[in-house]
Amino acid sequence: MILITDASEEDLDQIYKIERSSFDNPYPYSLLKAYLILANKLYLIAKDNQTVVGYIIGIIQYGYRGHIVSIAVDKSYRKKGIGSKLLSSLEERFKSFGVKYSYLEVDVRNKSAISFYYRNGYIIAYLRKNYYGMGKHAFIMLKNLYYKFLD
Structure with missing residues (x-):
């Protein structure tokens, strides 16, 4: 059973391992550690027993x-709904703090991530050129957390 909970300093080694295996330009360990303070109550992990x-x-x-600064799931646990659980848990925390909308950056070439965000209610708002470096653009994707629209 997967448990979503707050991240702690004891989880950082496992978080960093996922970060390194998920991104071409991973965040440094020191930044992931700094976010434990900067992202108070907004830094969540998914655990399977004692494994992040x-x-x-x-x-x-x-x-x-x-x-949304970063989200990643260990490659062997992908396509099992864990990313969606993490995303919805963070969105609920955002709402509890009065946040009106959520946004993120995603590489325009990362079709699987864009698809994932669409399935979770995000839309492309605009293109930010050179976000990831020269010639490496990002879509800014948004999700309204405030209004409920009628179907």
Whole structure:
């Protein structure tokens, strides 16, 4: 059974391992550690028994905007709904702090991630050129957390 809980310093080695295996330019260990303070109550992990199998980091900007800084799931645990659980757990935390919308950056070439975010209610808002370096663009994707629309 997968448990979503707050990240702690004891989880950092496992988080860093997932980070390194998930991204071409992973965040340094020191930054992942700093987010334990910066992202108070918005740094979550997914655990299978005592093993960290995924994480998500969020921060609140200007009191109403939730920024998803990073999300990753261990490759052997992907496509099992863990990423969606992490995302919805963070969104619930955002809402409890009065956040109106959530946003993130995603590489325009990362079709599987874009698809994942679409399935979880995010839409492409605009293109940010050179976000990941020269010629490496990102889509900014948004999700409204405030209004409920009628189906």
